[in-house]
Amino acid sequence: MKAIIYRDNGGPEVLQLLDREVPAPGPGEVRVRIAVSGVNPTDWKTRAGATNPKQFPEVTPHLDGAGTVDAVGDGVDPGRVGQRVWVFMATAGRPTGTAAEFTVVAADRAVPLPDDVSFDVGASLGVPALTAHRALTVGEDGPSRLHPGALEGKVVLAAGGAGAVGHAAIQLARWAGATVISTISGPEKARLATAAGAHHVVNYREGDPAAAIRAIAPDGVDIIAEVALGANLALDLAVLRTRGTISTYANDGGKPVELDVRQNMTLNTRFQFLVLYTVGPAALAAAAEDVAAAVADGALPVGEEHGLPLTRFPLAETAAAHQAVEDGTVGKVLVDVSS
Structure with a gap:
């Protein structure tokens, strides 16, 4: 699979597009084929080393994204394969986020996304x-x-x-x-x-x-x-x-x-x-449940006409996406990962 990685903290130039093995989900996990990855200020600040020291030798960034579950680990309902989802907090305690064609997250961090809601909306939720x-x-x-x-x-x-x-x-x-x-x-x-x-x-x-x-x-x-x-x-x-x-x-x-x-x-x-x-698992779970309900009600649309302009980059230009967020681009910056 194609993935963005960095090995050292620094500016956007430390980001590289490389080939990596497709990860396998462990117990209680799902693997998601990412369609769209969302970029947040915390993503570039973490890459730059402005928040906490880098925890892993190699990191694939981005907490948020949206895509389709394509494999599940032990203890997860196999019926989730093929489910459209939005992903949150993907890199919290893990080295692999959503700036890759596939990512693995705990099953409860991949929230069902209604069929009539776009991946752009899904990737803009999360943080x-x-x-x-x-x-x-x-x-x-x-x-x-x-x-x-x-x-x-x-x-x-x-x-x-x-x-x-x-x-x-x-x-x-x-x-x-x-x-x-x-x-x-x-x-x-x-x-x-x-x-x-x-x-x-x-x-x-x-x-x-x-x-x-x-x-x-x-x-x-x-x-x-x-x-x-x-x-x-x-x-x-x-x-x-x-x-x-x-x-x-x-x-x-x-x-x-x-x-x-x-x-x-x-x-x-x-x-x-x-x-x-550090908000705690109970608060995260409650927030994800309520946000999912709001999404189902059509309450969280994105795009210029809904007050959140979208600026897009292909996966290979993730460094430019990080720079755009760092420069204060108004709205939401998205990275298109796969069709």
Whole structure:
């Protein structure tokens, strides 16, 4: 099979396209023929060595993807062969991800994908959708699971709604019944956030964004899915309701976070820092189940018309795909692996 590998941390140039043996699934595992691989910021950061030291002599990157189960290991229903699936967390604790024609994962990390849902959607789920689910389910007064009506009466603020996680947060919050506000930096990103399903968009670079958000939500925002905590904290605290939650999954821009303790005591602010690697198996399983239900309801479409432009590369140009994500390409970067 064709696979992308790297042996040393570094820039995109360390990625190589090589021939490798097709892996065999072990007990409790499935082998998936990958059609489309999704690229996330964590993929290039792991390759670059910016997060954790490289654990394996050789790594095939990418946590997310979509394709078809073509073999199963002992203890897995043989009826799963031929099943269309989306794959998540493929490289968590393993050296082989979805940037290859075949990959092997634990059976519960290959989630059935309905026949009428594209592999592009499947490859765009994983990290963004599961992260968004976690961000929306950690509030003190909110639900721990998502379904239609779960967030009825709640107001959700998705910071950076034109990004992959922000896009998924908008879609999942809308599916669950919330009023959804998204902060954006200009007209084009406003268009994308609106296409994703945001009821309201607020340009944080113009006028008084806190006043604009308070005009929509006079009692404050219940949950904030935050991508740039250092840069946005003052705005977040100005619009958060008492006992509200700031769920932060990134700190884009790297601005240091300074907390006014008294202010947050008065608000009874809940800060939830999150990353999928350590969120725990129960939270991952719940998120995958709820996301699968949203997919079945048609709630997580992708593409320009749905607020998430797709940028594609062939497998041989995975290095260019990594560079595109590192450069901040708006939307989702996908790698076409096999037909």
